[in-house]
Amino acid sequence: MWRLTFFLITLPFFYLLSKKEVVLILNDCNHWERYNDPYYTLRFSYDRLPYEFPFISMGHRWIDEDYKLSTQSMTFSQIMESDPIYTSQLNHHDWRNLARENVRVYILIPEDYCSEKRFLHDHQFTLYEVRVHVTASANDVVSNPKDLFSFPELDTLRRKKKN
Amino acid sequence: MTFKQIGLILSEILTNHLTQFYEKHFCPPQYKNLGRSGFLPLLLVLITMNSLLTSCVQEPEAPRLEPNVGDQLARVKSWFEENKTNLRLPERGSNFRTESQELILPFFEKEPDWDQFHHYYFPDGREVFEVSLENATKYFPTSMLDSFPDRDPAELVIQNLLFVKHPTQERFDPLIARYYPDCEGSLLDFNRISYNNISPIWSGRLELFTYDERFYVGFRILEGELDHSYQYQVHEGDKKLDYSKFDVRCTVYYYPVGYQTCSGGSCHTTIERMVGVTSCSGSSGINSGGNYGFPSGGGSSSTGGATDGNGTCSSCYDPPSVPDPNLTVRIDLSIKSNPRLNCITNKMSLNRFINEIAKFTGTDNDPANTTLKLGPLSGPNGQMKNLGNGNYEITINSNADNLNRPDLLIAKTILHELVHAEIEEALRKKGVTTWDDDFGRNFDTYVKLYMGDNDQHHAYMAEQLLNKMGTALMNIHKNQFPEDYDKFLAYKRRNGEFPNGIPLDFYKNLCWEGLHTTKAFSVMSKITTNPPILRPLDKYRIDQKDGKELLTKPCGG
Numbered sequence: 213m214w215r216l217t218f219f220l221i222t223l224p225f226f227y228l229l230s231k232k233e234v235v236l237i238l239n240d241c242n243h244w245e246r247y248n249d250p251y252y253t254l255r256f257s258y259d260r261l262p263y264e265f266p267f268i269s270m271g272h273r274w275i276d277e278d279y280k281l282s283t284q285s286m287t288f289s290q291i292m293e294s295d296p297i298y299t300s301q302l303n304h305h306d307w308r309n310l311a312r313e314n315v316r317v318y319i320l321i322p323e324d325y326c327s328e329k330r331f332l333h334d335h336q337f338t339l340y341e342v343r344v345h346v347t348a349s350a351n352d353v354v355s356n357p358k359d360l361f362s363f364p365e366l367d368t369l370r371r372k373k374k375n
Numbered sequence: 376m377t378f379k380q381i382g383l384i385l386s387e388i389l390t391n392h393l394t395q396f397y398e399k400h401f402c403p404p405q406y407k408n409l410g411r412s413g414f415l416p417l418l419l420v421l422i423t424m425n426s427l428l429t430s431c432v433q434e435p436e437a438p439r440l441e442p443n444v445g446d447q448l449a450r451v452k453s454w455f456e457e458n459k460t461n462l463r464l465p466e467r468g469s470n471f472r473t474e475s476q477e478l479i480l481p482f483f484e485k486e487p488d489w490d491q492f493h494h495y496y497f498p499d500g501r502e503v504f505e506v507s508l509e510n511a512t513k514y515f516p517t518s519m520l521d522s523f524p525d526r527d528p529a530e531l532v533i534q535n536l537l538f539v540k541h542p543t544q545e546r547f548d549p550l551i552a553r554y555y556p557d558c559e560g561s562l563l564d565f566n567r568i569s570y571n572n573i574s575p576i577w578s579g580r581l582e583l584f585t586y587d588e589r590f591y592v593g594f595r596i597l598e599g600e601l602d603h604s605y606q607y608q609v610h611e612g613d614k615k616l617d618y619s620k621f622d623v624r625c626t627v628y629y630y631p632v633g634y635q636t637c638s639g640g641s642c643h644t645t646i647e648r649m650v651g652v653t654s655c656s657g658s659s660g661i662n663s664g665g666n667y668g669f670p671s672g673g674g675s676s677s678t679g680g681a682t683d684g685n686g687t688c689s690s691c692y693d694p695p696s697v698p699d700p701n702l703t704v705r706i707d708l709s710i711k712s713n714p715r716l717n718c719i720t721n722k723m724s725l726n727r728f729i730n731e732i733a734k735f736t737g738t739d740n741d742p743a744n745t746t747l748k749l750g751p752l753s754g755p756n757g758q759m760k761n762l763g764n765g766n767y768e769i770t771i772n773s774n775a776d777n778l779n780r781p782d783l784l785i786a787k788t789i790l791h792e793l794v795h796a797e798i799e800e801a802l803r804k805k806g807v808t809t810w811d812d813d814f815g816r817n818f819d820t821y822v823k824l825y826m827g828d829n830d831q832h833h834a835y836m837a838e839q840l841l842n843k844m845g846t847a848l849m850n851i852h853k854n855q856f857p858e859d860y861d862k863f864l865a866y867k868r869r870n871g872e873f874p875n876g877i878p879l880d881f882y883k884n885l886c887w888e889g890l891h892t893t894k895a896f897s898v899m900s901k902i903t904t905n906p907p908i909l910r911p912l913d914k915y916r917i918d919q920k921d922g923k924e925l926l927t928k929p930c931g932g
Contacts, residue, residue, distance in 0.1 A: 251869050251870055263916060269923075273924045275862055275863065275866045275925050276862060279927060312754075312776040314775035314776070343924055345919070345920060345924070347916075347919055
């Protein structure tokens, strides 16, 4: 009972705290290719290079204003205070987990990070909210393969053509 | 101590202690909240939670009707009341036609029980209300007297009135559906059987009659599967049959058919006569495409437009065409209680390819062979589980990442899992499936290629079904999410792309996800092109990105 009471009392806190934000610094600047939206300015995505599985992409793009993504301005010291994540340190597993987390992801783009702006005092960087996509190698599973029908021998499969 | 001070102390305790507790036990350490939660929002949440908790007083459940369904049913009722005196086929007034083998039962006035109804759609999108005719005169075949010697068969027959909405006009021409169970194990009540939801445990005959009791079409169903359909053909003159005139899948023969009705505790024969019967194996032997129309009278009803025999009367009774009855996918409460998922599955159920695989039903207590539910999965977007005996369970991942995707991509995951279930079912039925006329040969081919491969389902999907799945997804997008489709198309056209509409390749590329381990994908990904022509793999990557970034959630966020 006390567990239930504790859970009910702390549930709203967890809800608040679970709405997190995370800053990604694209520090491996040469490993990101920018794709500018051909119609809308300041809408873009960054695709991880080389193009191999899993494809990783982060998009600051939308065509419906209801799905508009936000931006933030921060100095570099403020960014560092937010415990940012460096993309060079993430492996495929981390990327998948990040894509699955219910977090708002902001990026510091490589053009800003790998530039002299980082060393300018109080320079305001723009952080862009993005949607992280990690293309799955298999986006579903067939549970308990041993429970599936056995793979038929070639000559046991009745060829019944319908119609 | 002021309230503000108390608030600050509480806020500090929460920030320093509960946050640490939470991060230690629940939160990955590398993600840290950038903003600090103030006391005021916390208080608001507490008040909200309090009001929510105190409002959770259990109330007795009352039957609820979605407002739009209720309104629509009222319109059906109103239309029926206005038109029921005209619901007789013109120029065929006699109840018992002796000059042919057409079976016509004596007409009786019908008063539906409007409180008991099923609501669903035919695969072509026509809306159907199936209303109970429980208290009306019931006919049943005389053979039921042998099957149930100590029972009154009339009590065992389910008798309903199908109101099928006309595709273009505000009319709901009815058909009578009678469900004759074979045995005790197939005795079901109204809630557990309907034309769109034949239970896998049910065996018996389902017969359709026009409103004025002319035999329309019958189905023999064995354990939920359609064994054959039959119609009583008009046959003039000699009963010697010329088989060369008939489709080889159909057999024609004569036998006595008797129908009875009971009243005042005694049953008496009302019709007993020899009829010519055409019986066809499979689901669509009589009429192509599994669509059954009334064989005579005023022309095709599937094209709309009621007729009087000359094709001119817009207010006369026009028996609607009907598709095959089918098996069902039960929508679990976890999906139904999620408005967005419920909306997506409703829209999917209108798609033809999906309907070749399965029928969706929202009824809770039906023993449907496939259950679609929402639940936590560690990683994948969906999972299909074979429960044995032709039963399958499909789980759609309830995690935020999966559900944050656009509606069409969630529909794609459901489609993908349904195909897994259908492949299993086709294997169980030794190669019979509606979406692949030659499943056996195709599966053989792929067995030769992939014997020993543990990803057989995905290999088959990639090689044989990608076109169909892509087409299904395209039709769902175009017809069920038209605003999303139009926005995306407009965007692409502004960039000079897709001048002829969103191509099938876009949807096929969406369907490729999850099939990366297949050899087919490997072959596709190795295709090279000369710039500026994009490689298929590049197109795939771009389409995947566009799908995830630019498509929306018309069913709500």
